[in-house]
Amino acid sequence: MQDLTDAVEVSTTVDAPPSVVWALVADVTRMGEWSPETHGATWTGGAIGPVVGATFTGRNRLGGRSWTTRCRITEATPGRSFAFAVSKGPFRVAEWRYDLEPAGGGCVVTESVVDRRGGVMHAVAQIATGVTDRATHNRRTMTATLAELKAAAEAAPGR
Secondary structure (H helix, E strand, C coil): CCCHHHHHEEEECCCCCCHHHHHHCCCCHHHHHHHHCEEEEEEEEECCCCCCCCEEEEEEEEECEEEEEEEEEEECCCCEEEEEEEECCCCEEEEEEEEEEEEEEEEEEEEEHHHHHHHHHHHHHHHHHHCCCHHHHHHHHHHHHHHHHHHHHHHCCCC
16 A cells, blocks of 8 residues: 655646646656656657647756656546556556646646555665655655746746
């Protein structure tokens, strides 16, 4: 059973419709524009967009360390939710999701993650990334990511 203390959730209100925000978060190739840790993504396996089952490689960097992960989209409901499972080799790493709720003329976007690494992967990940308290680190970077996403969505043409 997963220890839910490894789950982190951060929300912000965005003055843009859910459809605009969803289009931004579901375009994984742009995540590096907002995230302080994720620096890009590339669709793999013939995928060209956000549909359930599509895969992509995520590229991450923190300080002088860098690594890649394999991601598989698990939910893609335009204007409502976008989620993906992350793995490294045969090991599960995390499940990330974005949920959107209409609020006035905009929406509330909630970014959440559940850490799925076991004990050995936790130790390996600490060495690979330099992060010893992943939940605290994720809360900080998720807050920064949502602030940048909010700015991009509110500046998007046609919103």
